Amino acid sequence: MGLPRFCPRLLSCTLRTPNVASSLSVSTHLRVPGPVSQLRMASSTPRFAEGEDPQRLGLDTQSLLQQGWALDAEGMAVTKTFHFKSYFKAVSFVNLIASESSSKKHHPTMTVRIGSVDVHWTTHRPRGLTHKDIAMAQHCDNGAGLMGAVETGQGLKCGPSP
Known part of the structure; x- marks a missing residue:
């Protein structure tokens, strides 16, 4: 499992995890709560x-x-x-x-x-x-x-x- 990557312009994180069923990666965008x-x-x-x-x-x-x-x-x-x-x-x-x-x-x-x-x-x-x-x-x-x-x-x- 990869670590979250901080995206300062979007204030979101991308977590890339390998898909066990295939060699594709799945990206999940998580909103960062709270003030900047x-x-x-x-x-x-x-x-x-x-x-x-x-x-x-x-x-x-x-x-x-x-x-x-x-x-x-x-x-x-x-x-x-x-x-x-x-x-x-x-x-x-x-x-x-x-x-x-x-x-x-x-x-x-x-x-x-x-x-x-x-x-x-x-x-x-x-x-x-x-x-x-x-x-x-x-x-x-x-x-x-x-x-x-x-x-x-x-x-x-x-x-x-x-």
Whole structure:
């Protein structure tokens, strides 16, 4: 039996097992539950884009990692999940990020849930982490404080109230 292969873009895993009846392989796609920042199959080494200062960015990246950010599987992006007590606060946080990212012409991938927002920063050209990703991640941390972010588990969840 093979080991699951992590697919960061699809957030799914592929498990290939040999079919005993024949020589074919069977693929099963498993959805990875939970927010992106909870995935611990991430790289431990950041990969910076060509032209960036690895010493300077390395320190800033380590600071982000100590604040709850994680590197993606390739080490080319930083991700974090922010939790909020209301859907409105989560959407307001997204709008705060959208406003700044529009002015900087650098946009994240975001997933909004009822009480949380997953944020993923990377640079596509040149490929890898850049000062823009680090600066925008810091902006997210500052904005989350302004929007009333809460600890994991304290955010709004779907379902009936207790």
